[in-house]
Amino acid sequence: MRSSPSDTRSLWRATRSMAVAIAGLALLASPLAAQEPERRLLSVPYEMFTLPNGLRVILHQDRSVPQVAVNVWYHVGSAHEKPGRTGFAHLFEHLMFEGSGHVKEGEFDTLLEAAGGTNNGSTTSDRTNYYETLPSNALDLALFLESDRMGYLLDVVTPQMVDSQRDVVKNERRQSYENAPYGRAFLRLTELLYPEGHPYHWPTIGYMDDLSAATHEDVVEFFQLYYAPGNASLVIAGDIDPDEARRRVEFWFSDVAPGRTPPPVTVPAVELDNVVTERMTDRVQLPRLMLAWLTPGTFRPGDAELDVVGALLSSGKNSRLYRRLVYEMQVAQDVSATQYSSKEGSIFLIDVVARPSDLGPDESIARLRAIVDEELDRLRHEPPTEAEMTRVRNGIRASFYDAMETIAGKADQLNAYYMLTGNPDYFAEDLGRYETLAPDDIRAAVRRWLPADRRVELVVVPEEQ
Amino acid sequence: MLTLPRVIARMVLAGLVFLAAAIPAGLGAQDGPDRSRPPATGPAPSLDLPPVAKHRLSNGLPVWIVGMHEVPVVHVMMIVRAGAAMDPEGRFGTASFTAAMLDEGAGTRDALELADAIEMLGATLTTGSAYDVSTVELHALAETLEDALPLMADVVRRPTFAAEELERLRAERLTTLLQMRDNPAQLATAAFNRLLYGASHRYGTSIIGTEAANRALTVEDLRAFHAAYYRPSNAHLLVVGDVTGDAVLPLLERAFGDWAETGRPPAAPAPPTMDRPASRAIYLIDKPGAPQSQIRFGTIGVARSTDDYHAIEVANTMLGGSFSSRLNMNLRERNGYSYGAGSSFAMRLGAGPFVAQSAVQSDKTLEALLEFVNELAGMAAQPPDDELTRVRNFEALGFPRGFETTTAMANRLAELVTYDLPESFFEEYVSRVQAVTAADVQRIAEQYMDPDRMIVVVVGDLASIEGPVRQAGLGPVTIVTADEVLQ
Numbered sequence: 001m002r003s004s005p006s007d008t009r010s011l012w013r014a015t016r017s018m019a020v021a022i023a024g025l026a027l028l029a030s031p032l033a034a035q036e037p038e039r040r041l042l043s044v045p046y047e048m049f050t051l052p053n054g055l056r057v058i059l060h061q062d063r064s065v066p067q068v069a070v071n072v073w074y075h076v077g078s079a080h081e082k083p084g085r086t087g088f089a090h091l092f093e094h095l096m097f098e099g100s101g102h103v104k105e106g107e108f109d110t111l112l113e114a115a116g117g118t119n120n121g122s123t124t125s126d127r128t129n130y131y132e133t134l135p136s137n138a139l140d141l142a143l144f145l146e147s148d149r150m151g152y153l154l155d156v157v158t159p160q161m162v163d164s165q166r167d168v169v170k171n172e173r174r175q176s177y178e179n180a181p182y183g184r185a186f187l188r189l190t191e192l193l194y195p196e197g198h199p200y201h202w203p204t205i206g207y208m209d210d211l212s213a214a215t216h217e218d219v220v221e222f223f224q225l226y227y228a229p230g231n232a233s234l235v236i237a238g239d240i241d242p243d244e245a246r247r248r249v250e251f252w253f254s255d256v257a258p259g260r261t262p263p264p265v266t267v268p269a270v271e272l273d274n275v276v277t278e279r280m281t282d283r284v285q286l287p288r289l290m291l292a293w294l295t296p297g298t299f300r301p302g303d304a305e306l307d308v309v310g311a312l313l314s315s316g317k318n319s320r321l322y323r324r325l326v327y328e329m330q331v332a333q334d335v336s337a338t339q340y341s342s343k344e345g346s347i348f349l350i351d352v353v354a355r356p357s358d359l360g361p362d363e364s365i366a367r368l369r370a371i372v373d374e375e376l377d378r379l380r381h382e383p384p385t386e387a388e389m390t391r392v393r394n395g396i397r398a399s400f401y402d403a404m405e406t407i408a409g410k411a412d413q414l415n416a417y418y419m420l421t422g423n424p425d426y427f428a429e430d431l432g433r434y435e436t437l438a439p440d441d442i443r444a445a446v447r448r449w450l451p452a453d454r455r456v457e458l459v460v461v462p463e464e465q
Numbered sequence: 466m467l468t469l470p471r472v473i474a475r476m477v478l479a480g481l482v483f484l485a486a487a488i489p490a491g492l493g494a495q496d497g498p499d500r501s502r503p504p505a506t507g508p509a510p511s512l513d514l515p516p517v518a519k520h521r522l523s524n525g526l527p528v529w530i531v532g533m534h535e536v537p538v539v540h541v542m543m544i545v546r547a548g549a550a551m552d553p554e555g556r557f558g559t560a561s562f563t564a565a566m567l568d569e570g571a572g573t574r575d576a577l578e579l580a581d582a583i584e585m586l587g588a589t590l591t592t593g594s595a596y597d598v599s600t601v602e603l604h605a606l607a608e609t610l611e612d613a614l615p616l617m618a619d620v621v622r623r624p625t626f627a628a629e630e631l632e633r634l635r636a637e638r639l640t641t642l643l644q645m646r647d648n649p650a651q652l653a654t655a656a657f658n659r660l661l662y663g664a665s666h667r668y669g670t671s672i673i674g675t676e677a678a679n680r681a682l683t684v685e686d687l688r689a690f691h692a693a694y695y696r697p698s699n700a701h702l703l704v705v706g707d708v709t710g711d712a713v714l715p716l717l718e719r720a721f722g723d724w725a726e727t728g729r730p731p732a733a734p735a736p737p738t739m740d741r742p743a744s745r746a747i748y749l750i751d752k753p754g755a756p757q758s759q760i761r762f763g764t765i766g767v768a769r770s771t772d773d774y775h776a777i778e779v780a781n782t783m784l785g786g787s788f789s790s791r792l793n794m795n796l797r798e799r800n801g802y803s804y805g806a807g808s809s810f811a812m813r814l815g816a817g818p819f820v821a822q823s824a825v826q827s828d829k830t831l832e833a834l835l836e837f838v839n840e841l842a843g844m845a846a847q848p849p850d851d852e853l854t855r856v857r858n859f860e861a862l863g864f865p866r867g868f869e870t871t872t873a874m875a876n877r878l879a880e881l882v883t884y885d886l887p888e889s890f891f892e893e894y895v896s897r898v899q900a901v902t903a904a905d906v907q908r909i910a911e912q913y914m915d916p917d918r919m920i921v922v923v924v925g926d927l928a929s930i931e932g933p934v935r936q937a938g939l940g941p942v943t944i945v946t947a948d949e950v951l952q
Contacts, residue, residue, distance in 0.1 A: 062535070064533075064535045064869070065512065065865055065866070065868065065869050066509075066510035066511065066512050066865060067865060067866060067869070101500070102500035102501065103503075106789070106794070106798070107503075109787075109788045109789045110789050110855055111503050113787055113788070113789050113855055113856075113858070113859040114854070114855040114858050114859065115506050115858070115862060116509065116858055116859060116861065116862020116863040116864075117862075117863070118863065118866070119788075133866060134862075135506075135509045135510060135862050135865070136510055137506050137507045137508060137509050137510055138506040138509075140504040140505075140506065141503060141504055141506055144498070144500070144503055144504050145503075147498075148500060152500075163801075164798070164801050165801075166801075167800075167801025167802075168797055168798075168801050168803075168804060169804075170826070171757065171797075171801070171802065171803050171804040171824070171825070171826055172804040174756040174757045174804075174824075174826060175757055175803075175804045175824045176804075178756045178757075179649055179755055179756050179757045179824070180648070181644070181647035181648055239510065251498055252498055254497050254498070255497025255498065283647065283752075283753075283754070284644075284647045285643050285644055285646060285647055286640070286643070286644065316580055316581075316584045317576060317577055317580035317581075318577055318580055318581050318584065323577070326637075327576075327577070327633070330633060330636060333637065333640045333641075333644075355636065355640055356640060356643065387585075390585065391581070391584045391585055394584070394585060394586065394587035395584060395587060397587055397606075398538075398587035398588070398589070398604075398606060401536055401537065401538050401606065402538065402604070402870075404535075404536050405535070405536050405538070405869065405870040405871065405872075406869055406870060407869070
């Protein structure tokens, strides 16, 4: 799976763990591959326990560098927002850095920087994460800061702070979407896919009017509903002694009061029953075609198959769409086909940017769409070759190893697996999803999940100059 | 994008002191921890970097090998000392076009066969150019390295330069250049560099080169560039990851040992020196209706060979190199004009640009420009002790993070190679950062950060921003077009 797009607290040290979302894993088809060393790596040993206040804690030792990654997930995202307050989960994320009961405004960053640490946070539809990477001698500092904002955020948040971060977030929206080429199309996509009222309908960054409407009272309510320790999980990975780390966690989080159980999010069943088309204009040079489908959520049947479909279509020069559209016909500048996985349901997106041509923008788009449909149709009728399956599996497997290279990446993945499956060390099971796929499973998934007559077709064409 | 390039290798961090007011937390407290002060952090742990084993293949090609065994992957990087700065006049883009063509067919394989062979191994192979070097990088599972190295050798040594592949890449590159006009951030950076260095200096044009050159370059141009510079005496190989020298050297010898030396490569021309702007000049580029203005504020910086490297790193971090830096705290946290602001020095073989930058909401463009002036000018005053200490510690203690992955380690080593840094650079890094004084910071500020001697580029909605900017009298205002700065 690739994590769905998220909105991030700051540009600083744009995070590796976001970029290297683990794509799951798969074994080499070759029987010669050394199985034993791999098995060793497919497991990330951990210790897990729960504090009396409900906080779930996961510890993993990796002493390859004298650094430690602290990673907290709150199981709340934009899907939990109430009407008229879109973007609030992410705005709230920003406020978590502005100080807490015993941390003055600005100190969260200055203390960590003075200790040689970096930090950031991000929000998706399903969760909000916060993380620090710092020298292992400073673990106490990170735990002090995380426990203080978990326990004492409301002691210091003021309406002025809300105003200040509201301005920052509005500028994030301008920079990342409104003033970025094609950025508004990404805001529109989920609106077209999900009906109004569905928790994935609105963008995580939120609407400007809703950002304007957010109040200090909303902050209090949101914190009390969703920021209880029982709705969070803490991973510490890196240069630690697990027993000592456990004592430090128990020490720093012992005075964080338990809270209520958050209300569940209601997710209505949703399906597209026809082709939804929209044509937008933007200040861009080239037309762009986005074809999108509603697909199964993370780890549900079909999710892994669609990861493989994405790679078959657009990963590498020999992938089917890249080869035809970009390499052979040279009618596209780039193409991507990706399963963007979220907890309650995913989006499969085929995204093609046209090359400049003598055709008008709509004719250019029609040509791209016809080729994409030809290739999808081919996959609906004949399974991919064994060679294609091997190529894709090996690429997925390699991306898994790359993600294992950082403690921050492992910490985030342990939290992701925990939230989605209850098992932080889900690496081997994740692998199993790809290991067992046969070519005909891929054909079946395309037939089932990527029909030509039930999808969103979003087209962006250049504004008349 | 906003941080300094950092270099390293073998170093030890130990016994440094960090938090000023650190008092032990109340360990015995029954009612929860003492939160009245942040906890003490104690001495930072030492980082012992794995040794760099230095070898030469039989043809003289230098090879550095570093073992990292946590994950069974290997990163191999061939560094060729010829980047965009070597582009012939009127042919800006030659180096990057050459690098881009290397994996479009090599040895006996065409482009598709080559890609297939690499992907079947679960490996990735990338080629590219910076201003100072070009690189071919292979990232592979340790168990497939033996099969992947010959493919990498083909790409480095035996690229085909097929005419039809060149035409395909030409169209792709021209489209990339066209798309730069859509992206206000890219356009602002390109305009800043062009207006600072001019059209004839290589740093005045992005690495991909000009549209005209990308239209004109031929197979012969690229072959000539490859023949001139891709030679063992002009190259350096790094191998980082789950390997041992004993096991990997024979594989390297087989792949690269018979790469024949054909004489010395052409000598690198000395990078032309440029005068810094003597006064402030403002350039505006119209982006009608843009909700934000992209701002670039800066001058010509300094070459990587400067003795002031550590002082510059500290001064830049203070101004705009971390979240708590002055520019970010001002433009984002205090004023809310922006999602973020920062600054950077590009230190190359020649003096690259120093730039402070942000994207700010359109109706605060003038206010933001004035704050840039304030913060840049403010760097001339003596910095407070606690701020200076924090910044030095951030740089010194964060240093180990850059060595965590095989790719990151290779990048650090590559900087040593590219800039011929002395071995002592590693051991001295932390102590030299910690030795930077307030007077050093002020000296750097005076030399490079004077806002009265800078150019300013703003890409934004001229209908709303031009009037206020002109009336503020920040300096002579010139309106330029995307065409003027991209051609």
